[in-house]
Amino acid sequence: MIAAFGFQEHLLYSVLEELVNTGRLKGSVVGGRQDKAVYIPDIYSKTQNAWVDAFLKQNGYLEFDALVRLGIPEPSSFVKKRFKSSKLLFLRAACVGQALVDQVEASVEEAVNSATWTDIQPILPSCLSVEDMGMLIAEAMRSTNVQSSARVLGDTVVVSEKFISNCLSLFDEAMQQKAQKEVKNNPVFLITEDDLKQASMLTESTSTSKKDKREAERKKKSTVF
Numbered sequence: 134m135i136a137a138f139g140f141q142e143h144l145l146y147s148v149l150e151e152l153v154n155t156g157r158l159k160g161s162v163v164g165g166r167q168d169k170a171v172y173i174p175d176i177y178s179k180t181q182n183a184w185v186d187a188f189l190k191q192n193g194y195l196e197f198d199a200l201v202r203l204g205i206p207e208p209s210s211f212v213k214k215r216f217k218s219s220k221l222l223f224l225r226a227a228c229v230g231q232a233l234v235d236q237v238e239a240s241v242e243e244a245v246n247s248a249t250w251t252d253i254q255p256i257l258p259s260c261l262s263v264e265d266m267g268m269l270i271a272e273a274m275r276s277t278n279v280q281s282s283a284r285v286l287g288d289t290v291v292v293s294e295k296f297i298s299n300c301l302s303l304f305d306e307a308m309q310q311k312a313q314k315e316v317k318n319n320p321v322f323l324i325t326e327d328d329l330k331q332a333s334m335l336t337e338s339t340s341t342s343k344k345d346k347r348e349a350e351r352k353k354k355s356t357v358f
Contacts, residue, residue: 181205182215189216193233196260197226222272224265227258237273241291245279248295254288263288 149172152158160174181203189195200208212221212228221228236256244251253270261269266289274280274291283293 177204185212185215189230192258193230194258194260195228196258197228198260222269224261224268226262226265227260229258229269233257234269234273234276237269238277241270241273241279241283242277244291244296245277245282245293248293248299250290250292250296252290257289 149158153161158172159176160172161178184203185195185200185205188199195208195212197208200211205211209223209228213223220231222231222234233256237253240251240253240256243249254266257266257269267285270285270289270291274283274285282295283291284297286292
């Protein structure tokens with residue numbers, strides 16, 4: 134308006150503030166008295182807030198980039214102020230509601246209790262980055278106290294330690310058979326009872342030799358003095 138109609142800057146801001154404060158203009162001025170100051174009508178703010186409320190209620194999360202595109206320059210601060218009584222988990226690029234967190238926790242607990250695994254990615258919003266998914270899974274594992282009972286593989290797959298142990302045990306017989314086969318095919322790997330006796334005799338012989346050597350050195354020193 135200053136450029137278009139040639140209004141004096143200080144006069145325009147004074148009049149605008151007065152109109153807003155007296156309620157003649159339904160809205161607010163964001164940005165103070167500067168070139169980037171923006172007048173936001175109440176109807177726009179109400180529509181904006183209604184969209185945010187509905188999206189969070191329906192989807193259980195809010196993507197910060199989407200809020201910026203909606204005209205909210207500081208989405209994290211906006212969400213914290215608007216939903217200060219709500220329990221939200223703030224990640225790098227989004228925040229998620231308790232319902233989604235509960236769903237992740239339930240999946241993790243089920244995997245641990247049933248000694249299986251679960252991929253968390255299908256139940257998470259597609260906008261979440263690998264880092265955000267990792268933060269959410271880590272929080273779920275802390276909340277359910279299963280850090281020592283499970284591990285995360287491939288960023289989003291939570292695997293029970295018992296499941297891993299059960300998988301490893303399937304190879305016990307095969308490894309035993311392979312070891313026996315290697316011994317038969319390569320007798321050099323086989324340690325017999327005679328080998329153990331020879332090793333014992335060699336150890337005793339070495340020990341005796343060292344003892345005799347020390348005794349000889351002691352006698353030699355005694356003779357010199």
